[in-house]
Amino acid sequence: MNIIEIKDAIEEEIVARGWFFVDLTVSKDNDVCLSLEARKGNFGLDDCAAVSALFEAAFDREKEDYSLTVSSAGLDQPFKVPQQFEKAVGDKVEVSLKGGKRLVAKLEAYDGQSITLRYESLEKPEGSKKKVRIEKCENFPLDQVNAVRPYVEFE
Secondary structure (H helix, E strand, C coil), rough: CHHHHHHHHHHHHHHHCCEEEEEEECCCEEEEEEEEECCCCCCCHHHHHHHHHHHHHCCCCCCCEEEEEEEECCCCCCCCHHHHHHHCCEEEEEEEEECCCEECCCEECCCEEEECCCCCECCCCCCCCEEEEEEEEEEEEEHHHEEEECCCCCC
16 A cells, blocks of 8 residues: 555545645555645544545455554644645744744745745834834745744634
8 A cells, every 4th residue: 555546546535525635654564644634624523534434445454454543734733735825825824934033924825936924023113212013024935934834822
């Protein structure tokens, strides 16, 4: 069993249900790990069970021994696939840039090569003694970005 076989067997149904693969791994011992996300809304426990059923209908345990783990992409995990960036446009994200700078910003745009972020920065205008909040909108090529994650606010 390999990744191509798995995608060929269940990807059409995954896409039809409004989901997408974030990660798919198969170990040498046939430990299959699927991580998915919904194009809109959340990918929950019932969705995990549905994917597990799709997988088990496509692959007979009597013919091929495997273990299966199905999960949603974690909120603490960096984005891995373009669909995650596309889904997050308009949302707050936590961004780690090369060089160590971290931002919490609104993801304004994603084009496959770069991201556009809107955020506030404390800066001291020329001739001023105090720092003031300035709203910035900047484009960052993806090669300058270490990681982008969903930003979770607790109220």
